Amino acid sequence: MKHFAIAGLMAATALPAMAQETMVIGVSIPAATHGWAGGMNFHAQEAVDRLEEVYPQLDFVLATASDPAKQVNDIEDMLATRDIDALVVLPFESEPLTGPVAAVADSGAWVTVVDRGLAQEGIEDLYVAGDNSGFGRVSGEYMRSALPDGGKIVALRGIPTTIDNERVAGFEEAIEGSGIEVLDMEHGNWNRDDSFTVMQDFLSKHGEIDAVWASDDDMAIGVLAAIEAAGRDDVQFVLGGAGMKEMIRRTADGDAMIPANVTYPPAMIGTAIELTAVGLTSSAPVSGTFTIGSVLVTQDNAEDYYFPDSPF
Amino acid sequence: MTELRLDSVTRSFGAVQVLFDVGLTLAPGQVHALIGENGAGKSTTMKILSGYLAPTSGDVLLDGVPVTFPSSQAAEDAGVVLIHQEFNLAEQLTVEQNVFLGHELKRGFLLDKRAMRDRTAALLDRLNCRVDPRAVVRDISNPDKQMVEIAKALNRDARVLIMDEPTAVLTEREAEVLFEQVDRLRSDGVAILFTSHKLDEVKRLADVVTVMRDGHVVAQCPASDLSEDDMATAMVGRDVSSLYPERTGAVGDEVVLSVRDLRVPRFVHGMDLDLRRGEILGLAGLIGSGRTEAMEGLVGLRASTGTVTLNGAVVRWSGPRDALDAGVAYLTEDRKGRGLLLAKGMRENLTLASLGDFTRGLIDEAAEERALDRAIADFDIRAPHRGVVVGNLSGGNQQKLLLAKVMLADPDIVVIDEPTRGIDIGTKQQIYEFVHALAARGKSVIVISSEMQEVMGLADRVVVMRGGRVAGEVAGAAITEDAIVRLAMGLENTVRHREPAA
Amino acid sequence: MSAASADTNPGARSGPALDLRVLGPILALAVLVLTGAMLNDNFLSYANITNVLSRSAFIGIIAVGMTFVITSGGLDLSVGSMAAFIAGLMILVMNGLLPTLGPGVALVLVGMAAALATGLVAGFVNGFLITTMRIEAFIVTLGTMGIYRSLVTWLADGGTLSLDFGMRTVIRPIYYDGILGISWPIIVFALVAVAGEVIMRRAAFGRHAAAVGSNDQVARYSSVNVDRVRMLTYVFLGILVGVATIMYVPRLGSASSSTGVLWELEAIAAVIIGGTMLKGGFGRVWGTVIGVLILSLIDNILNLTDGVSPYLNGAIQGVIIILAVILQRERKADA
Structure with missing residues (x-):
């Protein structure tokens, strides 16, 4: 009896492997703690649902982490218990995640890194990234064209990170020599409440502000509320970023305060997952670096960037 | 052999001088009692002896050499140890961990637990204390804690032992065990100083007595030269021979409170009690006999069952608020x-x-x-x-x-638990007067006390508890120490002492 | 020493005329105001003062409730998440009823009622777990903190819950308007603070809360219903979180998982800066108000000033918090 049972079990497990091997793709991303991350979570889930239908031989494991330590645990668990064949990771922070992701690469699994690069080069098979310098540069160039005679602006920065530094550097480079003067810069932490407070204080401090680089649509919402409450009409416009659907809608509708936007699409995670699935299931060459550029959105092309179903 | 002496010591706190020209000598193999009312300067004197305070002027002499202890730690290192009235033990640690706290034995980097356990067991044996070295201090009784404190002091190789009211939390039997140990330490050549409000203890234990009043030493002589009355008079500065006031007012016939089959899980297993208007009822028994728990159960501080009838109506109290609103108050023994x-x-x-x-x-x-x-x-x-x-x-x-x-x-009914624990004679006398005055005004009072004299001096009737049950009661002239002790200890022939109530 | 009779010798040790425990927080606030005024001309302007006071109101209203919780020996870490959750729920309720009730005062009142009711229930849950189930306040509220935070993330589907645009103009005045040039959040904060101060000092409930925090056994033996007092402090705090949320939602008309992050710590810090004892037993509401103002002024001044790296904001805040507490420490008398 016992022998029989074991033989049956072996047959059961061996069969599908002969037919077609199931492969597992792990997806590890930060939790939805702010608007952009919320959008990114949405797109990740959407991509996983869609690809599971397209590729029946693929299994997906999606984990969201609220801090780098939790993300390290997630990745270690995926490797140890799910035996993943590929990992798509958007690292919370570069340094702490480098070792664990390298361990996944060493196990022979495919590694796709999204948005934030690792601290060490050459670990990943595929790098899908937004262009942070480009994001800053496109923003700066728009500022330059919108204020041809120069002007006084204030800027809000995100959470102090490499991403934020690259964006600001790109922006500053683009406006150099344009006559645009940056009166002040403070961290609004990609947060509506924080940016509201910072903008209120900017308005108290500076009697004349021509424009605001809010650098993010969540922060732009806080900035707009502060300007409206103060009743100041010297501020001509606010430039946000990342393409939140409500802001894109207002740009499309011709709102003078929000004449433009700069994309930094949270959908890049979906692209990364899809490319990984293609790389795993076909012989198409998908390795290398895949940069998703930042695009200027104005009233003319806003409809193309409006996704009403996305939470962001 | 170590001798510790204070010479012309004064101490001031700010502008207030609390010690005046205090001199006393703790000699090896001698037990020294320091007595006086609260505020007489006993605590300050002990703190100076043990390095917790420095004198404002005057000297502390160790074997004739002036010393200044920068801290109590330094004093301990010199063999002078103070045992506080409120124990200085880490409640969450075991007995052995407490005994070796700060002086742990080590083997290399690791603690030598076996050696510490053996040493602790030996020390406790020497003190005739049967507590398990591995027991957590939180779980052991007060007298055992006292013994652990002494074991800790002995382990520090104490040559001078200073004890602040060591018997305040002990029953008489437990105190007797402590006295035996003090006798033993005396014969080992340890110099001992203790304070107490119980003058019979002083008489029993001390070789030398120092009496303080208002920061001055008012008497210092061999214990055999002073009677208890002499001591009290010296402490108070007036005659206190009539500690218990004359009873005025009569006990009424009317039963105001009646308790039937009172049960408090684990502590009280069926207690009946009647209290009359204007009566002072003593509730006696050993510590652990369920006196406090019974009364806490009565007023709703503990979960209890049973029938309580107040002024003829059955009442049900879910908490002390209800009891107080009905006019029944409980005054805890643990005032701090x-x-x-x-x-x-x-x-x-x-x-x-x-x-x-x-x-x-x-x-x-x-x-x-x-x-x-x-x-x-x-x-x-x-x-x-x-x-x-x-x-x-x-x-x-x-x-x-x-x-x-x-x-x-x-309230109309007051339960007073240990009304005079740890307070001086003068105040005791005042409190007894309050209790009498209450009864004279037609209030009823239940007094729980471990002090036999107090129960006998105050109460019209005494109910004695033992093991969570009423062991018996005595009233009027039948209230004798012998009768109460026999009931409390469960000796059979007590039945004949029992008198019908009223 | 003890012989001096009670009514003949009141002066000797009744405390020095200048008590740092009382003056400490006031002094720290005065120093901050002076610094601000020196650094920037606009600091004392009507607009800036209104800004600072209005934005203090959320934390301030919560911190008044927190003062009672801490005074009675408790702690509530969940208030920040609770505020986010209540804000999310309030928005959902108003959006959901907009088609039936239409944009108007009635809908705003329904939203407010929902916020207050949710706060009351949330406070009751904390209080129930702490008093009846006898679980440590730290653990209970750490747990509910995570629960509310993830509930709001779930309600918002990871993104942001936004009040329907038609509703915003109706509700906006709650944050931005007021009477006699004083905005509503400031008025509500002032009313809550005054009521809190009176209750703490002059009502039986305040006295009982301090007694429970000082020694709950003594309180129990003094016929105080300890569990009820504790429970009420949490319910009271929950309702105040609801009030704070009613002020918050009109400001930006949105709530997300990043709403109210670290509010609990700011509220606790304000309470402690104000001189309430973290271990309980003594609380003062006016001190808490000063603590809240100190915290918001630090942010405000740093934003109004150049020359300090924004990376150091947290460090400056930390130093000032610690200094404010050191300033009011009781100098140990001999005893």
Whole structure:
């Protein structure tokens, strides 16, 4: 009896492997703690649902982490218990995640890194990234064209990170020599409440502000509320970023305060997952670096960037 | 052999001088009793001896050489150890961990647990104490804690042992065990100083007595030269031979409180009790006999079952609020832990239990102040100033404040648990007078006490508890120490002492 | 020493005329105001003062409730998440009823009622677990903190819950308008603070809360219903979180998982800066108000000033918090 049972079990497990091997793709991303991350979570889930239908031989494991330590645990668990064949990771922070992701690469699994690069080069098979310098540069160039005679602006920065530094550097480079003067810069932490407070204080401090680089649509919402409450009409416009659907809608509708936007699409995670699935299931060459550029959105092309179903 | 001596020591706190020219000698192999009322300067003297305080002037001499202990740690290193009345033990640690706290034995980097356990067991054996070295201190009894403190001191190789009221928390039998150990330590050549409010103990134990009053040494001589009366007179500065006032007022016939089959899980297993109007009922028994638990169960501080009839009507109290509203108050034995908010002032403490009477939407602070005026006058509360934090009052004045607080709710029945624990003779006398005055006004009082003299001196009738049950009761002329002890210890031939109540 | 009779000798040790425990927070606030005024001309302008006071109101209203919780020996870490959750729920309720009730005062009142009711229930849950189930306040509220935070993330589907645009103009005045040039959040904060101060000092409930925090055994033996007092402090705090949320939602008309992050710590810090004892037993509401103002002024001044790296904001805040507490420490008298 016992022998029989074991033989049956072996047959059961061996069969599908002969037919077609199931492969597992792990997806590890930060939790939805702010608007952009919320959008990114949405797109990740959407991509996983869609690809599971397209590729029946693929299994997906999606984990969201609220801090780098939790993300390290997630990745270690995926490797140890799910035996993943590929990992798509958007690292919370570069340094702490480098070792664990390298361990996944060493196990022979495919590694796709999204948005934030690792601290060490050459670990990943595929790098899908937004262009942070480009994001800053496109923003700066728009500022330059919108204020041809120069002007006084204030800027809000995100959470102090490499991403934020690259964006600001790109922006500053683009406006150099344009006559645009940056009166002040403070961290609004990609947060509506924080940016509201910072903008209120900017308005108290500076009697004349021509424009605001809010650098993010969540922060732009806080900035707009502060300007409206103060009743100041010297501020001509606010430039946000990342393409939140409500802001894109207002740009499309011709709102003078929000004449433009700069994309930094949270959908890049979906692209990364899809490319990984293609790389795993076909012989198409998908390795290398895949940069998703930042695009200027104005009233003319806003409809193309409006996704009403996305939470962001 | 170590001798510790104070020579012309004075001590001031700010402008207030509390010690004047104090001299005393702790000699090897001698037991020295330091007595005096609360506030006489005993604690300050002990703190100077043991390095907790430095004298303002004068010398501390160790074997004839002036020393200054920069800390109590330095004093301990020199073999001088103070055992506090409120024990200085880490409650969460085991007995052996406490004994070796700060002086752990090590083998290399690791603790040598076996050696420490063996040493602890040997020390406890020497003290005739049967507590397990691995027991957690939180779980052991007060007398055992006392023994652990002494074991800790011996382990530090104490040559001078200073004990602040070592018997305050012990029953007489437990105290007897302690005395045997003190005798043994004396014969080992240890110099011992202790304080006590129990003069019979002083008589029993001490070789030399120093009496202090208001910061001065008022008497110092061999214990055999002083009778207990002499000591009391020296302490108080007046004659206190009649400690218990004459009983005035008669016990009524009317039963105001009747308790049937009172049970408190684990502690009280069926207790019956009747209390008459104007009666002072003593509730005696060994510590652990369920006296306190029974009364806490009665007023709803503990879960209990049974039938309580108050003035002829059956009542059911779910908490102390109900009992107090019905006119029954319980005054705890633990005045520091359960009676008073030590960090608050007298006014807040006084009105806490009857705040509703002072509140019409908001608290009427003027009325509170008036109540405090009355309490200070009625109960003779002596405070350094009106805004004093209650923790800084002497034990006697705390007890009077606690009495005032309970009486503010104007109860008809008062249960007073250990009314005079740790307070001086003068205040004791006052408290006894309050109790009598209450009874004379037609209130009924239950007094729980471990002090036999107190029960006998105060009560019209004594109920003795043993093992969570009423062992018997004695009344009137039958109230003798012998009768009570026999009932408390469960000796058979007590039955003939029992008298029908009233 | 103890012989001096109570009413003849009141002066000797009744405390020095200048008590740092009382003056400490006031002094720290005065120094901050002076610094601000020196660094920037606009600091004392009507607009800036209104800004600072209005934005203090959320934390301030919560911190008044927190003062009672801490005074009675408790702690509530869940208030920040609770605020986010209540804000999310309030928005959902108003959006959901907009088609039936239409944009108007009635809908705003329904939203407010929902916020207050949710706050009351949330406070009751904390209080129930702490008093009846006898679980440590730290653990209970750490747990509910995570629960509310993830509930709001779930309600918002990871993104942001936004009040329907038609509703915003109706509700906006709650944050931005007021009477006699004083905005509503400031008025509500002032009313809550005054009521809190009176209750703490002059009502039986305040006295009982301090007694329970000082020694719950003494309170129990003094016929105080300890569990009820504790429970009420949490319910009271929950309702105040609801009030704070009613002020918050009109400001930006949105709530997300990043709403109210670290509010609990700011509220606790304000309470402690104000002189309430973290271990309980003593609380003062006016001190808490000063603590809240100190915290918001630090942010405000740093934003109004150049020359300090924004990376150091946290460090400056930390130093000032610690200094404010050191300033008011009781100098140990001999005893």
